[in-house]
Amino acid sequence: MATEPSIQVEGSDPWLRVWRxxxxxxxxxxxxxxxFWAVIAASSGFHHAHPELSWSVIAALSGISIVRLFNVLHLKRLRTEKRSAWQVVFWAGVVAHSGIYGSMFALSLLSGNGQFSLLMAFSGAGIVAGGVNSFSPRRNLAYAYAIVFLLPGILVALWSQNLWVEGGFxxxxxxxxxxxxxxxxAEYWVSLNNERTLELQSRTDALTxxxxxxxxxxxxxxxCHLSSRDHVHLSVLVLDCDFFKAINDKYGHDFGDECLRQIANVLTSNLPRATDICARYGGEEFSIILAGTDLQGAQLVAERIRAxxxxMDVRYRDIQTHITISIGLVSVRLSSFDAGLPERLFKYAxxxxxxxxxxxxxxVVSSVASSALRAGKPGVEK
Known part of the structure; x- marks a missing residue:
């Protein structure tokens, strides 16, 4: 069976978005x-003719619905790396609902109860269409849902020589x-790729x-919200290329742009964790967030980048030179959040x-932000 189309752009895990x-x-x-089953069974007389079966189906469908509700509530909260087992439960619940309702639809073809058959056919057609639309982002799930729902009816039609027309339908x-x-x-994945491409472009610096x-x-x-909630360290680094105006004046803006690109490459190579955030903040200034990193760890990262x-030899056309950067950083263990906290942290760095x-x-110079936050004034130390 064909696999899903691939996400064409970088960024956060696309499958988490798909599952959401x-x-x-x-x-x-x-x-x-x-x-639907309770209403159809009662209104068509099937419940009176087969009360045990009718109640058993209601109990099974209701139980699966409760499990699925519990499952989707957890899927909405789970992080990417913890979702696999809950996805299996999701698949099982979908297939179970489909199989039971589809089997009752197949039974209605043999029941001799015209009203029961008609109601099950109409409701089944609507439910399948709705399910296909809901599960279409995962093609295999949508295929499995439709097949499990409709296959019992096809098999019953093949088994009974009087139902060839129904089976054909x-x-x-x-x-x-x-x-x-x-x-x-296909439409969903094209739309998702376009959306993620636009999102990537809106948050990406074109030069670096x-x-x-x-x-x-x-x-x-x-x-800042997450670190305050978990009471963990958060480090912010601000980096600036030294004497960048002189470089631009001496070698030209094209060479200056190349300097910025090569600095960006160094920053990227020295930040291997997916949780590290690196940005060009403006001009020749860059900024980094190191989540879960204390002062000592942030200083090691900053010194590694500086060195x-x-x-590094900056080469562009026939020009070669060396550049340096200065780095300011702040690292604090956060215990509470307020609206001005992100701005204050950046200010200290x-x-x-x-x-x-x-x-x-x-x-590299470090800010003593833990005491500064309490005093309301930035203190710094080398």
């Missing part, structure tokens, strides 16, 4: 199965659903391909950067 979409789409229909409907899944799946200032500010606020850039410039450049 599926969960959102599927949630409204979780209790449709027991409700069901098979045609399955073929139609199969093609509808392919179409909706690093994140831009807007994205950095958003992530800093988000990580790597100092050793930026003031430490200015001290690095005043003390001779090409160095």
């Amino acid at each position: 979409d599926i969960v959102k789409r599927a949630t409204p229909g979780i209790f449709v199965y027991p409700i 069901i098979a045609t409907y399955l073929f139609y659903m199969w093609n509808l899944v392919r179409q909706q799946n 391909t690093l994140n831009n200032r807007r994205y950095f500010d958003e992530k800093l606020t988000e990580l 790597s850039i100092e050793k 930026d003031e430490a950067l200015y001290l690095a410039k005043e003390q001779g450049r090409n160095r």
Whole structure:
């Protein structure tokens, strides 16, 4: 069976987004199965003729609905690396609902109860169409749902020589659903790729391909929230290329742009963790967020970056030179969040950067932000 289309852009895990979409789409229909069955069984007289079977189906469908509701509530909260087992439960619940309701539809073909058969056919067609639309982001799930639902009816029609016409209709409907899944799946992934491409472009600096200032500010606020909630360290680094104006004046802006690109490459190579955020903040200034990193760890990262850039030969056309950077950083264990916290953290790191410039450049200066936050004034130390 064909696999899903691939995500064409970089960024956060696309499958987490896909599953969130599926969960959102599927949630409204979780209790449709027991409700429809109860109404149809009662109104068509099937419940009076077969009370034990009718109650058993209601109990099974209701139980599966409760499990699926519990499952989707957890899927909405789970992080990427913890979702696999819950996805298996999701698949099992979907297939179980489909199989039971589809089997009752097949039974209605043999029941001799015209009203029961008609109601099950109409409700089944609507439920299958809705399920296919809900699960189409995962093509295999949508295929499995439609097949499990409709196959019992096709098999019953093949077994009974009097139901060839009904079987032909069901098979045609399955073929139609199969093609509808392919179409909706393709449209969904095209739309998702376009959306993620636009999102990536909106948060990316065109020159360096690093994140831009807007994205950095958003992530800093988000990580301040998370770090405050978990009471963990958060480190912010601000970096500035030394004597960059002189480089531009001497070698031209093209060479200056190349310097910025090569600095960006060094930053990227020295930040291997997916949780590290690096951005071009403006001009020749860069900024970094190190989540869960204390002062000692942030100083090691900053010094590694500084030394790597100092050793780097910047080459562009027939020009070669060396550059250096100054780095200011702040690292604190956060215990509470307020609206001004992200701005204050960046301010402390930026003031430490200015001290690095005043003390001779090409160095790392750390801000004593833990006491500064309590006193309301930034204190710094080398």
